[in-house]
Amino acid sequence: MPPKDAARPTARGKNPGRNREHNRRVVLDLMRQQGRTGRRELARLCQLTPQSVTNIIDDLIAENLILPAGRRTASGRGQPPLDYEINPDGAFTIGIELAVTRMTAVVVDLADRIRVRTSFEVADMSPAGALPRIEALVAELRAGQPGRLMGIGVVMPGPFEIEGFSGVGPTTLPGWAGIDAAAALTSLLGIPVAVENDANAVAIGETLLGAGRHLSQFGVIYFGTGIGLGTVSSGTLMRGAFGNAGEIGHIVAAPGGRPCPCGQQGCLERYASTHALRERLLASGRSGDLAELDTAHPETDPVLDAWLDEAAAHLAPVVSILENVLDPQTIILAGGLAPDWLDAIIARMRLGTSVARRSDRALPRVIRGQSGTFAAAIGAAALPMHEAVTPRLELSEVAPLDTERMEQPG
Ligand SMILES: [Zn+2]
Structure with missing residues (x-):
């Protein structure tokens, strides 16, 4: 229980x-x-x-x-x-993650079983390069499954459409600024496509398939190329007015720190992200290929050891802020890092005082997600599933705004 x-x-x-x-x-x-x-x-x-x-x-x-x-x-x-x-064979969804150089996809059936996992390098992730690959991938995945395709979810790094803030820099996709990705993909594939930023999709994925299954209030900090937050409140994703809620990558975690392509200095993403890790590997004369982490040991690898410390040190105060703002049951750390690495970051975080410091906690303040390195693709597949099967509160159950009394300040 x-x-x-x-x-x-x-x-x-x-x-x-x-x-x-x-x-x-x-x-x-x-x-x-x-x-x-x-x-x-x-x-x-x-x-x-x-x-x-x-x-x-x-x-x-x-x-x-x-x-x-x-x-x-x-x-x-x-x-x-x-x-x-x-009936697991009755219906399925497809989830696709578009990262800077890699496309990852899963097929999830109605019983939440992952039927296919695939991941491959894509050199050109601009719309011209990515759209034909997506079309071919969906045709292939669709052909191999019984049942009805309920929908497709696609995740890509946010933030979306922020003037002068992003759409530039190494952690966003080239050429997608100004494009309505959901409309372009829906018209290409002939089936509704839900598009979400990676952290939000992972939060939905953890709700349906992972550590958030028995939770209704939690945040997911997601290590994609950058870093983001997905927040679930009363079982529903908090998307924000423009779909950019939880864009924590550009919170200044080190005032006066490393310059960021967004124009600020010391953004969280410059320390706690796989991009920051890759920078460290490259600076020490290594390949920057994160696959080498599968066999690496931070205890004997000073570069990795230093990055884990740095990521944990910059994340810990952000966790405390999120706890004070959201009062969640727990914060889930998830993403494209091996489970051991996420555990190591959690173990190294020195969490300060916040409202989450209670003696009667049912869960630790930070736990690891369960959807693994395919978390974003699984989250993408969960989007149309969530859309099709999850009950939601209707607007009629929420008290209407009294617009008469909401006068503009003069
Ligand atoms: Zn920034």
């Missing part, structure tokens, strides 16, 4: 059936969490009438998204009720 402050709230269904789409999400979400379940149990857990549940189950069976799973052993009079379970 999860600790009491770590429980993820279960959404309720709404009677009558005018909210059929919402109820359907509630049932699918619950079946994905619970595994094998019966009608009566679903009706009780979702607070729906047995008839509503029956209708939804019939629809889901017709769409091949769930399957009858037999009857339980009889325990009393009469025939025991029929159970149902998610």
